[in-house]
Amino acid sequence: MNDQNGGYVMEGKEKKLPDLFPKETTRRGFLRGTAVAAGSAVAMATVGGLAAKTVHAQAAPPAPQQKDLMRFLFAERENCTGCRACEYACSVYHTGIVRPSVSRIHVLKYKDSIDVPIVCWHCEDAPCIAACPTTPKSIIADPKHNGIILNEKTCLGRKCLKCQEACPAQFVWVNPDTGMPLMCDMCEGDPACVKACKDQSGNPQGPCLVANKLGFGVNLAFRNVTPNQAGKDLLDLTFYPSVDGKRPIPAKTKKTRRS
Amino acid sequence: MTAPRGGCFGKVLEIDLSKQTYKTREVSDEIYQKAIGGNGLAAYFLTTEYKAHKDPLAEDAFIYVGPGPLNGTYCVSTRTSFAHMSPYTGLISHAETGAHFGNEIRWAGWDGIYITGRSKKPVWLSIVDDKVEFKDATKIWGKDTEETHEAIIKEMNDPYARTAVIGPAGENQVPFSCVIVERFRAAARSGTGMLMGNKKLKGLAVRGTKAVPVVDNAKFMEMATYAKKLAIDKECWQGVKRWGTAGLLELKNFVDGSLITKNYQTTWYPDIVKIGAEAANRKFWKRHVACNHCPIHCLKLGVIRDGKYKGLIAEGPEYESGGLLGSNLGMTDFNSMIALIEVCDALGLDNISAGGVLGFVTELMERGILKPADLDGLKPKWGDGDTYMELIRKMAYKEGKAGKLLSKGVKKMAAEIGKGSELYAIHVKGKELAAHDPRADKARTYSYCLGSCGGDHHEGASTRALVIFAMINSLCTCSFASALIWGGENAKITVGMLNPLCGWNMTEDDYWTTGKRILTMERVFNVREGISRKDDALPKRLTTEKLPAGPKKGAVFTEEDTKKMQDEFYSFVGWDAKGIPTEATLKAYGLEYAIDDIARARKEYNL
Numbered sequence: 028m029n030d031q032n033g034g035y036v037m038e039g040k041e042k043k044l045p046d047l048f049p050k051e052t053t054r055r056g057f058l059r060g061t062a063v064a065a066g067s068a069v070a071m072a073t074v075g076g077l078a079a080k081t082v083h084a085q086a087a088p089p090a091p092q093q094k095d096l097m098r099f100l101f102a103e104r105e106n107c108t109g110c111r112a113c114e115y116a117c118s119v120y121h122t123g124i125v126r127p128s129v130s131r132i133h134v135l136k137y138k139d140s141i142d143v144p145i146v147c148w149h150c151e152d153a154p155c156i157a158a159c160p161t162t163p164k165s166i167i168a169d170p171k172h173n174g175i176i177l178n179e180k181t182c183l184g185r186k187c188l189k190c191q192e193a194c195p196a197q198f199v200w201v202n203p204d205t206g207m208p209l210m211c212d213m214c215e216g217d218p219a220c221v222k223a224c225k226d227q228s229g230n231p232q233g234p235c236l237v238a239n240k241l242g243f244g245v246n247l248a249f250r251n252v253t254p255n256q257a258g259k260d261l262l263d264l265t266f267y268p269s270v271d272g273k274r275p276i277p278a279k280t281k282k283t284r285r286s
Numbered sequence: 287m288t289a290p291r292g293g294c295f296g297k298v299l300e301i302d303l304s305k306q307t308y309k310t311r312e313v314s315d316e317i318y319q320k321a322i323g324g325n326g327l328a329a330y331f332l333t334t335e336y337k338a339h340k341d342p343l344a345e346d347a348f349i350y351v352g353p354g355p356l357n358g359t360y361c362v363s364t365r366t367s368f369a370h371m372s373p374y375t376g377l378i379s380h381a382e383t384g385a386h387f388g389n390e391i392r393w394a395g396w397d398g399i400y401i402t403g404r405s406k407k408p409v410w411l412s413i414v415d416d417k418v419e420f421k422d423a424t425k426i427w428g429k430d431t432e433e434t435h436e437a438i439i440k441e442m443n444d445p446y447a448r449t450a451v452i453g454p455a456g457e458n459q460v461p462f463s464c465v466i467v468e469r470f471r472a473a474a475r476s477g478t479g480m481l482m483g484n485k486k487l488k489g490l491a492v493r494g495t496k497a498v499p500v501v502d503n504a505k506f507m508e509m510a511t512y513a514k515k516l517a518i519d520k521e522c523w524q525g526v527k528r529w530g531t532a533g534l535l536e537l538k539n540f541v542d543g544s545l546i547t548k549n550y551q552t553t554w555y556p557d558i559v560k561i562g563a564e565a566a567n568r569k570f571w572k573r574h575v576a577c578n579h580c581p582i583h584c585l586k587l588g589v590i591r592d593g594k595y596k597g598l599i600a601e602g603p604e605y606e607s608g609g610l611l612g613s614n615l616g617m618t619d620f621n622s623m624i625a626l627i628e629v630c631d632a633l634g635l636d637n638i639s640a641g642g643v644l645g646f647v648t649e650l651m652e653r654g655i656l657k658p659a660d661l662d663g664l665k666p667k668w669g670d671g672d673t674y675m676e677l678i679r680k681m682a683y684k685e686g687k688a689g690k691l692l693s694k695g696v697k698k699m700a701a702e703i704g705k706g707s708e709l710y711a712i713h714v715k716g717k718e719l720a721a722h723d724p725r726a727d728k729a730r731t732y733s734y735c736l737g738s739c740g741g742d743h744h745e746g747a748s749t750r751a752l753v754i755f756a757m758i759n760s761l762c763t764c765s766f767a768s769a770l771i772w773g774g775e776n777a778k779i780t781v782g783m784l785n786p787l788c789g790w791n792m793t794e795d796d797y798w799t800t801g802k803r804i805l806t807m808e809r810v811f812n813v814r815e816g817i818s819r820k821d822d823a824l825p826k827r828l829t830t831e832k833l834p835a836g837p838k839k840g841a842v843f844t845e846e847d848t849k850k851m852q853d854e855f856y857s858f859v860g861w862d863a864k865g866i867p868t869e870a871t872l873k874a875y876g877l878e879y880a881i882d883d884i885a886r887a888r889k890e891y892n893l
Contacts, residue, residue: 101503108573108574108576108583109575110576110577112581119507124497124499125497127360133446136468139435139469139806140573141573153638162816228581229518231527232574265573266599268591274632
């Protein structure tokens with residue numbers, strides 16, 4: 028984490044910021060984060076963590092901490108191994124048993140070579156809520172943790188699904204039993220999928236899902252990438268020089284010539 | 287007959303390809319308790335429905351695609367079993383594969399798929415929950431596994447559907463052709479591809495939206511979470527997470543001395559550094575891929591970055607594929623080896639058997655037993671990737687003299703060629719061995735010889751492990767993420783998960799009894815086909831030729847070792863000295879229906 032800012036530690040100690048360019052360093056770290064953010068949300072998460080810690084370092088003495096409520100989800104797509112622990116955790120959190128078809132989060136296998144986790148980016152402008160035709164709105168963003176809360180009594184369900192159409196990330200699925208849209212409610216600020224992902228990961232890859240208090244606007248940039256686009260981008264990026272997963276000559280099998 | 291309360295649906299999807307119809311077969315809770323599911327349930331169907339000497343390619347022969355009761359639940363890493371009577375060996379056979387296919391079957395509301403009959407024109411099956419459709423496969427017939435997979439997903443119009451397909455090798459009925467699941471995983475070794483090709487079934491695609499019912503969810507989750515935690519934390523498996531099974535290539539060569547090399551001539555292959563895990567890490571691997579809910583992600587995907595095969599995305603090397611198509615063929619060029627592996631997968635050939643056959647012909651060529659004229663003018667030499675590539679293609683299409691000969695497998699090839707080639711044909715019960723040389727890795731002999739499929743490395747490497755693996759092949763859990771990690775706790779964890787899941791009252795003793803029962807059922811089937819103690823042995827070369835080099839120089843698997851192993855195992859599972867289940871044993875396991883079969887077989891084969 029400290030690598031982002033040249034290795035100095037701020038927590039619990041006197042600030043050891045170098046006198047020269049303290050702000051610039053931070054900004055550079057931030058910029059670097061955004062630059063990588065084209066494919067990396069972890070960098071953003073670290074910067075976010077850093078910002079949080081700076082605040083704590085200034086406010087003394089540290090009060091007995093309550094767990095912070097997270098407001099945003101990020102997916103570091105390159106780290107996904109396709110184990111679907113997030114889907115398992117999500118459906119277990121919401122229904123008690125494993126049932127990926129009612130999981131909010133999903134993992135798309137693109138050309139069977141790339142796994143694309145599809146998360147709710149919790150956009151500040153929330154196109155899904157804007158599209159909801161009922162009055163009052165059947166979906167609202169919880170002010171505390173930014174989770175989208177669905178009111179099943181007023182929601183029109185399968186008849187409407189304007190929210191599904193409106194979601195630029197193609198995140199919203201429909202519950203096959205009730206016809207209700209499946210919205211990410213952030214598990215009240217402590218997402219189960221993030222915990223499951225963190226548990227599974229570690230050797231040699233870091234976690235794919237990250238929760239954060241800030242969105243940095245990156246979520247708004249990410250959301251416009253559809254799962255298939257993300258898959259194609261990742262495929263070309265990961266498996267260069269392969270083009271869109273196409274097989275070169277050797278595997279092309281010749282036509283059968285029966286002798 | 288009682289319906290299962292949880293864990294299982296009590297429903298098996300029965301498909302008749304001849305009439306293009308399907309129906310539900312009800313399976314009672316008692317049978318699940320007896321046979322668990324997956325491979326065990328298939329063994330039950332096979333022993334109760336087949337008469338002795340059934341033609342494995344008959345129209346009413348069936349394939350059982352069976353996940354187990356733990357598939358689709360919170361249990362860590364679950365698999366799928368394809369079980370049937372093998373057209374390759376003529377014995378009972380099962381092949382397990384990872385990926386998400388099995389779970390999807392369960393989420394579609396089925397405990398398994400029982401496929402019988404034979405279609406007139408090529409079909410593939412689309413299974414979405416309760417809805418089954420027979421789709422025309424004329425257009426994809428002849429395509430390789432990847433193209434087939436893509437075409438099926440496209441027609442399903444659902445990227446979340448999971449597929450199991452065969453390639454040209456299966457269509458042309460090569461007896462060691464396999465089923466490729468989700469492009470990179472193979473259910474191989476038992477000729478499932480040939481059987482599907484014979485039934486004109488190009489593939490299956492499954493999508494489910496339901497959930498597996500659980501009787502006592504809190505208790506189940508507690509044990510399943512504990513089991514998963516073991517899989518995450520266990521230190522000895524961190525290497526598999528990092529290196530996959532390819533890490534074993536170096537380990538088995540430099541430490542264990544059991545990496546097969548050049549058709550079992552030796553186990554010392556220093557060139558492994560050019561094609562092993564370290565080389566793969568440096569110039570090939572790009573991603574780790576996991577099966578469902580698995581923290582181990584042992585599958586590695588990579589891309590070839592230069593040379594003739596530039597841009598080829600492939601999976602591997604795994605220990606078996608890198609051993610059989612790498613060191614076994616004396617390969618030193620990493621890219622060529624990966625291309626061989628990938629072409630085998632694309633054509634739907636079993637990597638292990640194909641590698642065994644290629645190693646065998648190369649040695650015969652070296653010794654002058656075969657002439658290039660016998661192989662359409664091709665002259666395979668160790669490390670010659672291009673010739674091997676051509677031979678693999680011929681094998682899959684049964685093309686020319688070489689294709690016809692090679693697609694028979696080493697046992698029949700040796701019988702046809704003669705001239706002392708039998709000594710170099712390394713197989714047990716007609717199936718080529720995997721990449722662990724039993725002279726150095728002696729424990730592996732249990733799996734090769736005593737496992738029910740013959741020549742299979744995935745059946746447990748000790749007496750107790752054989753029983754544990756019979757269980758995990760029926761539960762369809764993964765040997766890495768469960769059996770081997772749980773170690774001594776296997777019985778405890780399995781029972782601890784199954785009881786709250788299904789509402790059973792299994793004890794740890796029942797766990798062992800059930801495992802032994804499944805092994806005995808499989809043995810009953812094999813005994814009817816004439817298998818006895820004499821067949822549970824290694825080929826002559828491995829019991830007489832000492833290892834010439836490497837860490838285990840001079841090692842050999844002696845006759846005494848064989849005898850000791852057999853005696854130990856037979857007495858543990860309750861079979862007599864000839865390896866036949868006794869009447870008392872059959873009664874103890876509740877397999878009374880097999881007593882007559884065994885008596886008939888004893889008379890027939892004079893046992």
